[in-house]
Amino acid sequence: MPTYKYPRPALTVDCVIFGFDRQSTLKVMLIQRKLTPFQGSWALPGGFVRIDESIEAAALRELQEETGLEKLFLEQLYTFGAVDRDPRERIVTVAYYALINLEEYVVKAASDASDAAWFAIDALPPLAFDHDQILLIALNRLKNKVQYEPIGFELLPRKFTLFQLQKLYETILGHELDKRNFRKKILKMGLLRELNEVQQDVPHRAAKLYEFDEVAYEQLREKGFNFEI
Amino acid sequence: MPTYKYPRPALTVDCVIFGFDRQSTLKVMLIQRKLTPFQGSWALPGGFVRIDESIEAAALRELQEETGLEKLFLEQLYTFGAVDRDPRERIVTVAYYALINLEEYVVKAASDASDAAWFAIDALPPLAFDHDQILLIALNRLKNKVQYEPIGFELLPRKFTLFQLQKLYETILGHELDKRNFRKKILKMGLLRELNEVQQDVPHRAAKLYEFDEVAYEQLREKGFNFEI
DNA sequence: TCAAAAGTGTTCCTGGTACACCCATGC
DNA sequence: GCATGGGTGTACCAGGAACACTTTTGA
Structure with missing residues (x-):
């Protein structure tokens, strides 16, 4: 018995995955889009929230599909809900950010070829949707949080x-x-x-x-x- | 052309509205529920996000309906998406918190009778859904933020x-x-x-x-x- | 005259900041 | 022997913390 019969926004999660490499550069994992809109553009990894999973579970699932990593730092960032942020239809996205240890990641990543790639924070390509805004907010959160919680070690x-x-x-x-x-x-x-x-x-x-x-x-x-x- | 045909969670906003009264007590506005579930319980004011309004606009709309105030401090808090947080169906809620000046509010509130009431935060009734958790997180945010941004003046x-x-x-x-x-x-x-x-x-x-x-x-x-x- | 808050400086101590040199190792 | 980072102590200064009394006003 659905209590609300009006049209609903779709709900997705997007993940800003940070890594820190041996050359002391901060990197972000991006995915190259295969479909329109923004076909060929780079975007944050993400996907729809299923009706029977929590939003955090959805983020974890996406993260694992992309990185293969089990244990990692994951925190909700912000929810983006501008009406026209997706040109197709109304989509609200809950953004998360994750911190991973690149040394461990690289081993796993070698195994399955993927359309994912790491970009240095100061050499990013143009991003799809409002993902540049999301990334900026994630970066600010990281900058702040790293100063008053010991999360830097996760990287x-x-x-x-x-x-x-x-x-x-x-x-x-x-x-x-x-x-x-x-x-x-x-x-x-x-x-x-x-x-x-x-x-x-x-x-x-x-x-x-x-x-x-x-x-x-x-x-x-x-x-x-x-x-x- | 909806791109995603699977069932979607419903999306709501809930607002934690803080006020500070003449006796130096911190208060929160709650609404008494008229319908099941949790009929008669107190809950945070909130409502569904319409398909053609941003989430922030939805929060502002709710806030204005409840307080009649135009200008106030409003900030997104956190998004709650546990699968069973609403017993009826899957509902994801984006929580906001607002700071209002009780002296100005009281004038307006006197005019239209309402099912809203102010509770001191150390004398709260049991709350519907996961609203006690939301309120706790809002309180923590307020405690932290007040120390490094001049938002206290809003109260x-x-x-x-x-x-x-x-x-x-x-x-x-x-x-x-x-x-x-x-x-x-x-x-x-x-x-x-x-x-x-x-x-x-x-x-x-x-x-x-x-x-x-x-x-x-x-x-x-x-x-x-x-x-x- | 009592109650309630207004208003006002100094001392001490902690913790931040600035700063330079020798050591070990691999190439 | 050169480049690269490893590793170490001190002196100064600013800012936080502790602390008490007189004044004003209305009831």
């Missing part, structure tokens, strides 16, 4: 160096950071577990590797600790 | 005293603030215009009135200023 391999972490912040925030101050601050928080390992195969002195300590973070957070870069 | 009359402003922050943040430090900080920002007026009809020494200076805020913001309490 790095499990074991990383302090230099990699610093470059990550510099890239996302768009400005340089002082090495000594950065290390002092991040180590003082007590969220990093220093490993008895160093980098391998680097053309310079090998750096110590660290892991993000989620348990320690949870414990500190319960005591009122706030992450802040 | 006050145009002319207010520093004491009122301080009480507003104390109420929303849930802890007391030091009077001298608060005044020092807020005045130093240069966002308040001191008026040549004082309170009227108060049973104690009358305080100076201030106005929020939006122009000054915009100018400062362009120079990189960040509001912060």
Whole structure:
């Protein structure tokens, strides 16, 4: 017994998938459209929300179809509902953004050929629909959130160096950071577990590797600790 | 030519409308439901998104129907899409939150009788659907946002005293603030215009009135200023 | 004269910021 | 030996936090 008999907008999800590569560039995954409208253009991966799945489940499903990754950071971004955002008909889309570790992704991606590709954030092609707007908002969210929640680690391999972490912040925030101050601050928080390992195969002195300590973070957070870069 | 022939969720908007009264309590407007399900329960005001209006327009329309106010602060909160959040059928709702100045509202509200009522947020009735969850998230958003954007003023009359402003922050943040430090900080920002007026009809020494200076805020913001309490 | 809020400065301490050099490694 | 990052400590300064008393007004 449908309670509302008027025409309904269609409902989709779109995902802004961020990755951070070895060259310290922030990238986004895009899909080349095979159909009209915007045939041949690049667009955010996405699709319709099925009647029997939650919107978050729909986003996860899309994400898995595209990346093959099971566990990843996923957060709802914003819902876009301008009347004419899709030229075909009324479509409302709930945008999500995801953070993935490119090193793990690359392995899986090699297996199945796909129409997906990674683009550096500062060298994007024109995007279909209002996807440039969505991407901009996602980027802003990332910039803000990375400063007060420890989500940056989601973009790095499990074991990383302090230099990699610093470059990550510099890239996302768009400005340089002082090495000594950065290390002092991040180590003082007590969220990093220093490993008895160093980098391998680097053309310079090998750096110590660290892991993000989620348990320690949870414990500190319960005591009122706030992450802040 | 609909591009997607499968069943679609219905799409609604729900609004969390906050007000701040003369007794320094934070309140929310709720509507008593006339129909099943949850007949007689209190719920957030909301309604279906029409096929030819944007979601924000739908939220504004609902808001105006309920409050009669034209200009108010309105921001998208989050989209709720659990499969069973409505017992009748699949309904996805885009939640917004609004901040209104209760003094202005009360005048209008007196004119048309309504099933709406204001509840202090620490004395809420049980709510229909997942509206308690929505309200909780709205409250968190308000708590956070009020600290780094000057939106608190939306809840006050145009002319207010520093004491009122301080009480507003104390109420929303849930802890007391030091009077001298608060005044020092807020005045130093240069966002308040001191008026040549004082309170009227108060049973104690009358305080100076201030106005929020939006122009000054915009100018400062362009120079990189960040509001912060 | 009492109650309620208005109004006002100083001290201390923490935490941010600026800053430069030697070390280890691979090529 | 050169390039690349690894790794480390100090001094200064600004801004947050703690804190108490006198004044004004109306009831």
